[in-house]
Amino acid sequence: MGIIINTNVDSLKVQRNLNVATTQASKAMERMTTGLKINTAADDAAGLVISKGITTQQRGSEVAIKNAQNGINLLQTAEGNLDQIQNHLLAIHDLTLQAMNGGYSVEEVKAIENEVKARADEIDRLADGAKFNEFALFEKDTTKRPADFELVLQVGSDSDKSTNTISIKDVFKESTMSALTGKGTNANGVGSQSIAFTTGTGAAEKVIDRAGAGGFEAILDKIKDGIKEISTRRGDIGAAAVRLNAAVDNLNVQNENLQAANSRIKDADIAKESSEFTNKSILQQAGASLLVQANQAPSIALSLI
Incomplete structure (x- = not known):
């Protein structure tokens, strides 16, 4: 090759290779400092699209986990209130049995009546005050919440309702609301040898002589029905909680797999x-x-x- 002054071909080749080495060294430095091998679309256009799609699904799974955990917390709150209400109903049941005994004085009967009333009022307070993040768990007013109310929890990363939601409706069905009405178990003394209970309608039932067990048996049946209804609803809560816990476990595994897949695509x-x-x-x-x-x-x- 001749000696040329105007064009230094060797210098041009060296400059080109030097630029390539500098660019690649800079890119390697960028990947090490960010920890990512895809920092711009130019690095891997197809990989970027796939990675962002996985990231979207992953973030949806994380939100779904939070939704399911909130649902579990809501159910735990509801069951805690139902547990206390059921304990009061059991106590009222026992007090009713005591009232059937003819060996109590007027003062003792009055004491039983007062305790029953206090427990009934507490049932109302617990039912009316049961809330989760301002959501009334046991709303009895059908103008505010329909009788067939259904709580739907989003526990999936997309909008397909059939596979990404869990419905909880039996816990809040109308019969549960009726069982939580403390006024259905009020007791009021109306004489030296008698005790009167009121039904869920709030109207006074006939005065029952303590010597006659028939009326008391009807009252006990009403209380037992309430206890049974709450037990059934607590069973529904347990079943729903099992589903939500299973959903959380599944979502955690799904999230782990998504992160692993995304890491293989974008991490340096x-x-x-x-x-x-x-x-x-x-x-x-x-x-x-x-x-x-x-x-x-x-x-x-x-x-x-």
């Missing part, structure tokens, strides 16, 4: 990038040194002039 291999950076840095230094020599080559022509 630091060991590989470190080796790449070292290699390109050496090439940079070699290129810079050779560029100096290549730029001096045309000056040889001066010795020929």
Whole structure:
């Protein structure tokens, strides 16, 4: 090859290779500092699209986990209130049995009546005050909540209702609301030898002589029905909680797999990038040194002039 002054081909080649080494060294440095091998769409357009799709699904799963956990917390709150209400009903049941005994004085009967009333009022307070994040758990007013109310929890990462939601409706059915009416078990003393209870309608039932067990048996049946209804609803709560816990477990596994898949697509291999950076840095230094020599080559022509 002749000695040329106007165009230094060797210098151009060295510059090109030096630019390539510099770009690759810079890219390796960027990947190491961000921990990502896809930092722009130019790095891997298809990989970026797939990664963002997985990220969207992953974030949806994380929200679904929070939704399911909130549902579990709601159910635990509801069961806690039902447990207390049921305990009061059991106590009223026992007090009713006591009232059937003819061996109590007027003062003792009055004490039983007062305790029954206090427990009935507490049932009303517990039912009316049961809330989760301002959501009334046992709303009895059908103008505010329909009798067939259904609580739907989003526990999936997309909008397909058939596979991504869990419905809880039996817990809040109308019969449960009726069982939580404390006024259905009020007791009021109306004489030295009698005790009167009121039904769920709030109207006073006939005065029952303590010697006659028939009326008391009807009252006990009403109380037992309430206890049974609450037990059934607590069973529904348990079943719903099992489903939600299973959904959380499944979502955690799904989320773990999504993160692993996304990591394989977008995360940088630091060991590989470190080796790449070292290699390109050496090439940079070699290129810079050779560029100096290549730029001096045309000056040889001066010795020929």
